[in-house]
Amino acid sequence: MRTPLIAGNWKMNGSAELLEAFGRLFADAQLPTPLEIVLHPPFPYLEAASRSLASTPIKLGAQTLNPLHSGAHTGEVSGRMLKEFGVSYVLIGHSERRQLYRERDEDVYDRLLAALSVGLQPILCVGETLEERDAGRTMEVVLRQVSRAMAPLEPQQRTQLAIAYEPVWAIGTGRTATPEQAQAVMAGIRDYQAGYNSELAQQLRLLYGGSMNASNAAELLAQPDIDGGLVGGASLKAEDFYAICQSAG
Ligand SMILES: O=C[C@H](O)COP(=O)(O)O
16 A cells, blocks of 8 residues: 655745645645645745644655755755755656756766665656657656666665656646556556566555646546656645645545
C-alpha cells in the first residue's frame, strides 16, 4: 500500500497571506488517511510557512537546491540549509528548471544525491514536450530522464524518492493529460523500475502533474499507478488545494 502524496508547488507565487489561509483551512481539516501533503513555497516563505502550517498536517517542501553544502555561490540555497529549517521534501529537475535554468540530466542527478545525503526526500520531475509526444518519443524521453537520474543510486536510496510525471505540454496550460495517457506513462516508469527490483518498484510513489485541479483530480488519482499529484496553479487557492487533497481518499 503506497501512501498518497499531494504536493503543492507555488513556483514564484504566493504570499504570507496565502500561507495563513492554508494554516486556517488545514488546521481543522478532515482529510482522507493515509495521506501525505507537502507545500513548496518560494524560499523566503519557508520560515513563515513552518509557523503558519504548524497546526496542520502539511509538510514543508522546497522547489530546488544547490548540490553543494556551502560556498561562494551567490543566490543559491543548499540542502543542509533547507534541512535546518524543517524542510522534508525537495523538487528536483522540474521542467521549468530544465528549460529556463538549463539544468541537465547530470545536474539533476547531482541534486538528487545532495538531497539524499542530508535526508531530504526528493520528488524527481520528468516529462516530455509536445514535440516529443507528437514524435512518439514520450517513453524514451521519460525513461531517459528517470534512468540518468536514478541508475547510479543504491537500492536503499531509490526508496527515498517519489517521481512526478509532468508532461510539459500540460503544465500551466489547462490541458491535462487524460487519465489513460498519464496511467500509461506511470505504468511504464514502474515497469522500468521493476527491472531493477520489483519490490522497490511497488513501493515507489508516482505523482501526476500538469493542470491537475479540483475537477479532474479524482479521476487521475483513481488510476492504479498514480499515487498522488504535483499541483501548480491549483495550489494557489487554499480551497482548491484542499479539494484535491480530499480527492486522494
Ligand atoms: O509543479 C507543478 C507543475 O508544474 C504543474 O503546474 P500546473 O498545475 O500549474 O499545471
